[in-house]
Amino acid sequence: MADSNPSPRADRVGRTDRTLGSRQLAAMLPDPAGARPAYRHLAQAISELILDGRIALHVKLPAERELATALSTSRATITAVYDLLRESGYAHSRQGSGTWTALPEGRTPRGVTRLLGPQDTAIDLARAAPGLPEQTLIDALVQVTPQLAEHAHTPGYHPYGLPELRAAIAGRFTQRGLATVPEQILVTSGAQHALTLVMGLLFRPGDRVMVENPSYPNALEAMRRARLRTVSVPVTDTGWDIEIIESTLRQAVPQLAYLMPDFHNPTGCLMPEHERVRILRAAQRSGAWLVIDETLADLALDVPAPPPFASHAAPGGTGQVITIGSMSKTHWGGLRIGWLRAPARLVTELAGQRVATDMGGSVLDQLLALALLARSGELLPPRLEQMRLQRAALAEALTEHIPRWTWQPPPGGLSLWVDLGEPVASALAERAMDYGVRIESGAYFATDPGIFEQRLRIPYTTPPDTLREAVRRIATALADGLSPSSTTRRPHWVA
Template identity: 70%
Template sequence: MTDDGWDAELVESTLRHAVPQLAYLIPDFHNPTGLLMPDDTRARVLRAAHRCGTWLVVDETLTDLALDVPAPLPCAAHAAPGASAQVITVGSMSKSHWGGLRVGWLRAPSRLVTELAAQRVAHDLGGPVVDQLLALYFLEGARASVPERVARLRERRDALTGALAAHLPQWTWRQPPGGLSLWVDLGAPVAAALAERALDYGVRIEGGASFAADPGVFEQRLRLPFTAAPDVLREAVRRLAAALADDRPVPSAAHRPRWIV
């Protein structure tokens, strides 16, 4: 993946040479970049995976959180006839409805679903009943609850970007059309140091290296979620600016405050 999105040629080349049995994708409002995979790229990736016999696990957990665009079609809808049999689509209600609701779902060929369900029962005898009842309640009111959550997230995203523009104008980012976070470019490889210093100011953030397969990559990036209330986000950005300006040695964990924004 590049700053501009998915490198379809690299994906095709990797699948052709490595021939993996399984590949994992987040095409909708990708975490952490927030990018949305174009329809033509989806079709290319699906064709390439089908040619190589690679199963795709497509994570659609964030699909409903479309802030500026219509919610995208399922990725499997872009597959050629017959190729969709190699797509396993997964999702969760923890992002679209409530973070504490750890109820997920899976869409795949019926035989594979049956086999996976049997494995689930063998491991933990099934999911919590109360959680499933709560999930049913949310699903019955999804037409109202999801748009309300999207509207709140849009307001919070605007609060975060406004605060960044006011307090940290040297940072840059691409406005994500959906999802839950900004992928911020700090302009210098200081993400890890800033994340450590921010703890001293009561702010917990993740440096870009946490989302990289190779050490040292994305050290100039921060993922900043916009899930908190607008006032909390504005205060967090103010503290981040103060932490960035603080050039004292980073204190040990024992001397940091326990309150985290």
């Protein structure tokens, strides 16, 4: 809960990295001329951004005069906005210290509430996260129980990960075409944890990071919280523009490039081999670190599973390539098992970084992961066939109920990136809630505000009958009539 007094950290007004610039905030807000009264409209938008985490807590808001200028409105309007934010608990002030963001008493950040999942009967299409068959989990628990009993006689701390799990993950990389030893593997609490560790060790506020647009929202949020400056490169229905990527690496000189070349989330695109080679060469010339997210690489539905991105590097050329992955999409997010592959020395440094936060992952979860990975040849094919059937059911339902929508069938992954033909995605997502469907606008996957309002990401991770019913409800909501300005709803959290 938010304390009524300013955070001690908030009092350090000399720290410019805790100050939100007026132009930066203005770019995130709607036009104040678009609704009346304007001050309530703006205060609501700022409170939504705070709950969503897009404006961090304990951050100093711009001075009233500066924000008024950036929004082309009166200072009196901004004064009223800040007054309302303070009254509702989303801000606090201290004489001479400015106005700082806060979390109101009794409110929970939406990233937390969304992780808890639906609390009602709504169909959840906001998260592309498959479940794990109950019997599979029971069998794995029975299998690992004796092993867990053996570990009970040890301290249980494994900052690098269980040695046998590191060896198994290294073996999988080697089988896929990238020779790897266990010393190059760090087991993490999911791919997001791996990315956060890398950013915390290698990069500092203000460093540039090249990201795809659209991209994975939680990765973008982690970069915002690390106060990195994003430089975006487009991913369209036909894939990546490699010349733009090469130009960005050459001219913007980012310290980091974060890419999802394997069934990209949300577009589903698969990067061709020759384009991977060009990116590796361009990154090597620029000196940028490459973080390659392979979370979806095993979910190949219509093509063979791709080899690791780093396997296309010239001999000895993988020194600045970090590969991250997890079991969240192929098995179950509840395991919280991920990993990264990097040079052995960097893995040692990252292990030191993670000790400051969690000292090591759950032994039970790692034993379960080891058991499930050993059965991948048995478990993955039926999972892929299930996804093909669900993808077909979703496509058929969309064609039947909303034939004017279009999409490119993805060769793998977990969702369709659907073009609605008009910028009504946020309005439709808001209306769909009234019909019992949770879904997020394409705008949530954008690196910059105001784009992808004509897109929806629709996962096919639920049974066919559920998908058909969800599409029927969305079509009914759409038939009610929407306009692009009918809502200012902002997205929450997706997987």
